[in-house]
Amino acid sequence: MNNGFRALKQIIFKGGWFAILSSIQVLAVSQLLLISCSSPAEPPAQVRPVKVERVLSYNEAKVSYSGVVAPKEFVNLAFRMGGPLISVNVVEGGSVKSGEVIARVDPTDYRLDMEAKKATYLTVGQQMERYSRLLERNAVSKQDFESLRAQYENARAAYENSLSILEQTTLKAPFDGFIQEKYVENYQEVTPGQKIVCLINPNKLQIQATLPDRALPYLTSSPKVWVEFDAYKGKRFVAKITEYIQSSPDGSGVPIFVEITDPSFNLDSYKIAIGFSCRVGLEVDLDNHQLAGDAGTDHTGGEVVVPLSGVVQMADGYRYVFVYEGYSGKVRQQKIEGGEVVGRGFMVVEKGLAPGDLVVSAGASRLADGERVTLLEAPQNK
Numbered sequence: 001m002n003n004g005f006r007a008l009k010q011i012i013f014k015g016g017w018f019a020i021l022s023s024i025q026v027l028a029v030s031q032l033l034l035i036s037c038s039s040p041a042e043p044p045a046q047v048r049p050v051k052v053e054r055v056l057s058y059n060e061a062k063v064s065y066s067g068v069v070a071p072k073e074f075v076n077l078a079f080r081m082g083g084p085l086i087s088v089n090v091v092e093g094g095s096v097k098s099g100e101v102i103a104r105v106d107p108t109d110y111r112l113d114m115e116a117k118k119a120t121y122l123t124v125g126q127q128m129e130r131y132s133r134l135l136e137r138n139a140v141s142k143q144d145f146e147s148l149r150a151q152y153e154n155a156r157a158a159y160e161n162s163l164s165i166l167e168q169t170t171l172k173a174p175f176d177g178f179i180q181e182k183y184v185e186n187y188q189e190v191t192p193g194q195k196i197v198c199l200i201n202p203n204k205l206q207i208q209a210t211l212p213d214r215a216l217p218y219l220t221s222s223p224k225v226w227v228e229f230d231a232y233k234g235k236r237f238v239a240k241i242t243e244y245i246q247s248s249p250d251g252s253g254v255p256i257f258v259e260i261t262d263p264s265f266n267l268d269s270y271k272i273a274i275g276f277s278c279r280v281g282l283e284v285d286l287d288n289h290q291l292a293g294d295a296g297t298d299h300t301g302g303e304v305v306v307p308l309s310g311v312v313q314m315a316d317g318y319r320y321v322f323v324y325e326g327y328s329g330k331v332r333q334q335k336i337e338g339g340e341v342v343g344r345g346f347m348v349v350e351k352g353l354a355p356g357d358l359v360v361s362a363g364a365s366r367l368a369d370g371e372r373v374t375l376l377e378a379p380q381n382k
Contacts, residue, residue, distance in 0.1 A: 051362035057355045058303040064281040067209035073201035082191040096173040107169040114162040121159040124152045209280045210253040224283040237262035305346040310361040324358040333369035
């Protein structure tokens with residue numbers, strides 16, 4: 001500070017009052033520059049999140065959806081009879097072999113019942129042997145012999161049934177697998193048919209996915225199907241749709257089940273397990289009539305389809321979409337021509353778009369031309 005005053009004095013004595021005024025101006029400008037540099041920067045403009053979908057050719061669809069590996073063969077094991085558990089030999093996630101004991105119910109009462117029925121069966125059997133000899137000598141009537149034969153058959157059936165029930169007090173695994181869930185604990189009283197464990201066969205798997213309602217026409221158009229696991233990116237396996245429901249049971253979409261048919265796929269080379277995530281791809285060469293549902297519709301083959309949710313009606317009376325430009329991160333307002341609604345939630349566009357363009361499908365009504373946006377998720381259509 002003292003150095004600053006000393007310099008100012010020298011200027012005053014050497015340069016006079018003009019120098020003094022010039023120095024004051026320089027100091028004022030310096031203060032303004034310091035104030036402007038220290039002021040906080042304006043907050044950046046808000047970037048709106050949007051969802052985009054890839055524009056598809058009217059006659060061709062290439063889409064993919066999230067899927068998960070699910071068991072194809074599983075069973076909930078239960079006892080045919082009730083009673084207290086005396087052993088549960090498995091844990092959740094544990095492996096078991098075919099025939100391995102999973103749990104046991106106390107067999108005491110069932111063994112006593114079996115022994116009683118066995119004694120009755122043996123007694124009636126001895127009587128049958130004696131009556132057979134007497135019948136040969138006509139010492140007993142045919143009617144008495146047939147009556148005893150009926151008692152014998154009933155006794156044998158009761159004994160065999162009690163023997164089967166006794167054997168069922170031991171619950172065994174019907175195939176190799178692992179325990180997905182255990183529903184009971186040891187020493188618990190169980191009832192006939194009550195679930196004990198859920199056994200999964202890890203060697204028989206399928207893919208489960210949920211498609212949006214508007215994708216239902218794809219399933220009836222003989223699509224080419226592939227599966228790509230997140231654990232093996234870049235490797236696609238040929239697959240087929242084994243089952244699907246032609247409705248949306250809970251409003252979330254159309255459930256489908258897919259089986260991998262690619263000969264190169266095996267669980268020894270590709271360590272895939274239940275719960276693994278993947279993508280299920282469909283490639284469809286759509287027939288116009290199938291998608292539009294109108295046998296009289298004529299299309300030139302150059303049209304594309306866009307989701308109705310991305311089409312905005314402007315004040316000028318024309319329809320627009322917002323095209324996402326990845327290089328700039330901005331959207332471009334694009335006028336379109338067309339308007340025929342096809343399938344579930346699609347509109348045919350004749351001019352203004354090309355296959356592969358990315359259009360905003362959610363949040364379009366709130367956008368402006370040239371606005372910067374951020375993607376909620378990567379486009380699913382590839």
